[in-house]
Amino acid sequence: MSPVETPKAPPGASLGARLDTALGRFTMYRLVLLVLAVLAVYSLVLDALGWLTFGIPEMLAHLVLCLGLTYASNRALAPLFRVRPHSESSLITGLLLYFLFWPSFAPLDVAGVALACVLASASKYALAWRGRHIFNAAAAGAFMAGLTGLNIATWWAATPAMLWVLVPGVLLVLHRTRKFLMASVFLAVATAIITAELLQAGMSVGMALWQSLAQRPLLFFVGFMLTEPLTLPPRRWQQLALAAVVGVVFAVPYNFGFLANSPEAALLLGNVIAFLMGQRGRVLLRFSGTRPLTPSTTEFSFEPSRPVRFVPGQYMELDLPHAKSDGKGRRRVFSLTGSPSERLVKFGVRTAEPLSAAKKVLLSLNPGDEVTATSVGGDFVLPRDPRKPVLLIAAGIGVTPYLSHVSSGGLRERDAVLLLLARSADEVAYADELRAAGIRVLVRVADGSVPPSGLAGASWDGTRVDGEAIRALVPDVAGREVYVSGSPASVASLRRAAKQAGAAKVHVDSFSGY
Numbered sequence: 163m164s165p166v167e168t169p170k171a172p173p174g175a176s177l178g179a180r181l182d183t184a185l186g187r188f189t190m191y192r193l194v195l196l197v198l199a200v201l202a203v204y205s206l207v208l209d210a211l212g213w214l215t216f217g218i219p220e221m222l223a224h225l226v227l228c229l230g231l232t233y234a235s236n237r238a239l240a241p242l243f244r245v246r247p248h249s250e251s252s253l254i255t256g257l258l259l260y261f262l263f264w265p266s267f268a269p270l271d272v273a274g275v276a277l278a279c280v281l282a283s284a285s286k287y288a289l290a291w292r293g294r295h296i297f298n299a300a301a302a303g304a305f306m307a308g309l310t311g312l313n314i315a316t317w318w319a320a321t322p323a324m325l326w327v328l329v330p331g332v333l334l335v336l337h338r339t340r341k342f343l344m345a346s347v348f349l350a351v352a353t354a355i356i357t358a359e360l361l362q363a364g365m366s367v368g369m370a371l372w373q374s375l376a377q378r379p380l381l382f383f384v385g386f387m388l389t390e391p392l393t394l395p396p397r398r399w400q401q402l403a404l405a406a407v408v409g410v411v412f413a414v415p416y417n418f419g420f421l422a423n424s425p426e427a428a429l430l431l432g433n434v435i436a437f438l439m440g441q442r443g444r445v446l447l448r449f450s451g452t453r454p455l456t457p458s459t460t461e462f463s464f465e466p467s468r469p470v471r472f473v474p475g476q477y478m479e480l481d482l483p484h485a486k487s488d489g490k491g492r493r494r495v496f497s498l499t500g501s502p503s504e505r506l507v508k509f510g511v512r513t514a515e516p517l518s519a520a521k522k523v524l525l526s527l528n529p530g531d532e533v534t535a536t537s538v539g540g541d542f543v544l545p546r547d548p549r550k551p552v553l554l555i556a557a558g559i560g561v562t563p564y565l566s567h568v569s570s571g572g573l574r575e576r577d578a579v580l581l582l583l584a585r586s587a588d589e590v591a592y593a594d595e596l597r598a599a600g601i602r603v604l605v606r607v608a609d610g611s612v613p614p615s616g617l618a619g620a621s622w623d624g625t626r627v628d629g630e631a632i633r634a635l636v637p638d639v640a641g642r643e644v645y646v647s648g649s650p651a652s653v654a655s656l657r658r659a660a661k662q663a664g665a666a667k668v669h670v671d672s673f674s675g676y
Contacts, residue, residue, distance in 0.1 A: 185338045189493070191250040193338055194386060197331040198257040201319070204327045205261075213323040216265040224265035227272065231279035232256035236286070243287040246483050251299075255282050258300035258386060261319035262426075274313020278303040294444050294536060297433045298393050301426040308424070315426055317379035325376060332385030341389040343398070344405045348384050349375075351409030359415075383412070383425050388432065395439035396476070396539035404439075408432040445470055445535040447480075449527040450506060455591040458514035459559050461499065462524055464507045466535070472498055474566035475671075476540040478507065480533055482520040493536060494520050497647075497671070499565035499592075507535070510562040510591060542671040544572065545643055551577040553636055553665070555656050557648030558584060558591075563671050564647070565592055574600040579636055583627065583648075587611040604635055626655050629662025640664035647671035 185193060202225060208214045209221055216224075236252035259282060263275045282303025286295040289302060304315040319328065336342050353374045360370035375381065388408060394401055412428040421427065447464035455461050472478070477495045496509035513521060527533070542563050544552060554564050561582055567573050578601040584590045586609045593614040596603045605613035606627075632639055644665040646656045653670050660668045 181337060185334065188338075190338060190391065191248075191254065194335060195250050195254050195257070197335060198254060198261075198386065201324070201327055201331060202257055202260060205324065208321075208323050214321065220265040220267055223267065224263070224275065225260050227275060228260040228263075228279055229253060229256040231276055232259065232283055235280045235283035239283055239287055245287070251286075252283060255279075255299045255303070259303060261382065262300060262304050262315040262317055263313060264316045264318055271313050274307050274310070277310065277312060278307035278315075281306045291437070295392070296437045298387055298390055298429055301387060301429040301433075305424070305426040305430055308426070309420065315424065317382065317425055319382040320377055320379035322376045325381075328381055328385075332381050335385050336389065339389055339391060341401075344389060344401045345384045347402050348388060348405040348409045348412075349380055351406050352380055352413040355410065355413035359413075379425055380412075383429070387425075387429055392537070393433045393436055394539075395436045396537070397439075398541040400436075400439045404432050404435055407435065444481075446532050447507060447535050449529055449531045449533070451529055452525075455510055456589045458512060458589060459510060459591050460513045460525075461508055461510050462527075464533070465505065466507050470502075470507055470535070470538060472502055472538045472566075473543050474498075474502065474570050474572055475543040475563050476538055476566075477542075477563075478509070478535050479537045479539075480520075481536050482523045482533060497542075497562040497566070498538075499562050499569065501566065501570035503570065510559060510565065512559045540671075542645065542647070542669060544576070544645075548575045549577075551638070551642040552579075553639055553642040553644045553660075554578060554580045555632075555644065555646045555660065556580065556582045557652035557656065558589065560646075560648030560652065560671065561591055561596075562647075564645075565595060568592075568595050568599045571600075576601070577642075578602070579604065579642070581632070581635060582606070583608075583652075585609060587613050590614050590617070593617065627659050629659050629664070632659055632663040636663075640666065644668045645671070 188196070205214065206218065206221055209216055209218055214221075232252045232255045233249065236249075236255075237247050240247035256279065259275065259278055263278065264271065266272065280303075282299040285297055285299050285302035285306075289295060289297050308314045336345050353371070356374040356378060357367070357370040360373060361367065365373070388405065395404060408428050408431065411423075411431055412425060414423070416423050446467040448467070450463040450465055452463070453461050470478070475497075477497050479493055479495045481493055496511060498507065499510050500506060500508040511521065511524065513525060517525070523533075544567060556564060561580075564573075564580060580596065580599070580601060580603045582590065582596075582603065582605050584605065584607050587605075587607050588611075590596075590605055590607070590613065596617060597614075603617050605617045607613055636642070639660070640663070642665065644660045644667065646653050646660060646668060647670070648656065657668050657670055
């Protein structure tokens with residue numbers, strides 16, 4: 163499925179669903195850029211009120227230097243590596259460096275910051291594998307500048323007065339990326355180590371916790387840098403393990419001469435571990451063709467330049483550059499609908515009007531044209547034990563994550579039920595594949611039309627499916643692991659309904675939308 167559509171949350175929707183709908187209008191780049199920009203403005207206000215002691219001229223000059231140099235160096239380096247520059251990414255890097263280095267007019271300090279900006283931009287291209295950068299750019303720039311001795315990152319964003327805006331901003335970003343659990347693991351590990359050290363120094367528990375969270379850069383680090391989707395491993399268990407390791411390296415003091423404890427060093431180590439865990443580097447996809455699935459959905463097929471490793475239920479991120487941006491960004495994620503053993507890579511995409519700029523790029527492709535796949539990931543995978551019964555619920559094009567299981571034949575070994583909700587019978591995508599899936603498929607159509615032949619179904623009044631309705635359709639729902647896929651608003655509603663029906667464990671398909 164594509165995360166581009168952001169339908170309005172239905173009346174009575176939960177706060178989470180409404181927040182998903184609101185945040186879904188922004189790409190991750192745009193959201194992080196906006197939050198960091200608000201933080202930068204807030205820091206200037208704090209300084210004017212006397213809560214910070216840098217001086218407005220120093221802060222403004224520092225901000226202009228960080229933004230200007232990262233933007234300019236990124237624009238200059240991109241043509242040398244024959245790639246399109248990503249302006250929002252460079253501005254994010256500039257704002258991160260603004261909060262990492264102390265604002266100052268001292269010549270050596272300014273030179274160190276300038277060097278960090280240029281090295282940060284260069285790391286995206288020079289420290290990359292198959293077109294995909296390995297390291298968080300801001301951390302790489304700060305670390306390498308520190309090695310020269312010109313300037314050392316102080317992470318001054320860890321100032322108690324910043325918490326009033328920093329905490330809500332971090333919460334918004336973590337909600338959008340669905341990385342609360344990963345952030346919690348890091349914070350628990352790092353805070354425990356730092357607090358224990360401060361308690362040994364004679365500090366009270368309350369003061370130790372306050373200093374750990376308010377005067378160390380844990381929150382800024384986890385919200386804007388550690389959980390950056392582009393430098394994370396693909397699976398959730400890998401991300402949690404990574405968070406624990408980085409938490410230890412972040413918090414434990416060490417000094418090996420030129421290498422001493424620092425947040426940027428901890429993050430760079432984490433980036434290396436993540437790189438070794440994941441699908442390394444970009445993959446070129448040569449466009450093969452399309453086929454219509456329904457009047458409003460299309461399947462796109464590509465031939466990869468090298469084998470793509472994925473597990474049924476995962477997604478692939480595509481880089482779809484377009485001249486006129488619509489604010490949604492170039493990178494989009496789509497569920498892989500083919501089998502891992504197939505030669506072609508396939509995606510089912512909603513292509514009804516209004517079309518985003520990226521979807522226009524997809525529809526304009528000619529056979530032989532190439533696009534870039536930048537990552538594979540996701541945890542929307544079925545239980546390892548094939549004896550575990552499952553219920554798969556799909557709203558509209560949300561059926562696409564399940565198609566890889568169908569294509570690979572993995573559902574035939576399971577006690578699986580698929581509940582598909584559609585606007586009309588002709589909007590049931592992959593009807594032929596579902597008929598041949600070898601599992602029980604229940605179709606509910608909202609306009610009263612007859613579901614496609616061969617699929618068990620009935621009309622539906624279009625109202626939200628509640629727990630009672632799910633229990634009537636699947637009486638043994640309490641004994642099944644439940645999977646829900648669709649738009650953010652649909653997922654939130656159906657997840658709540660599945661819980662009301664008695665489901666103990668509900669998995670949802672959510673994309674960061676990066």
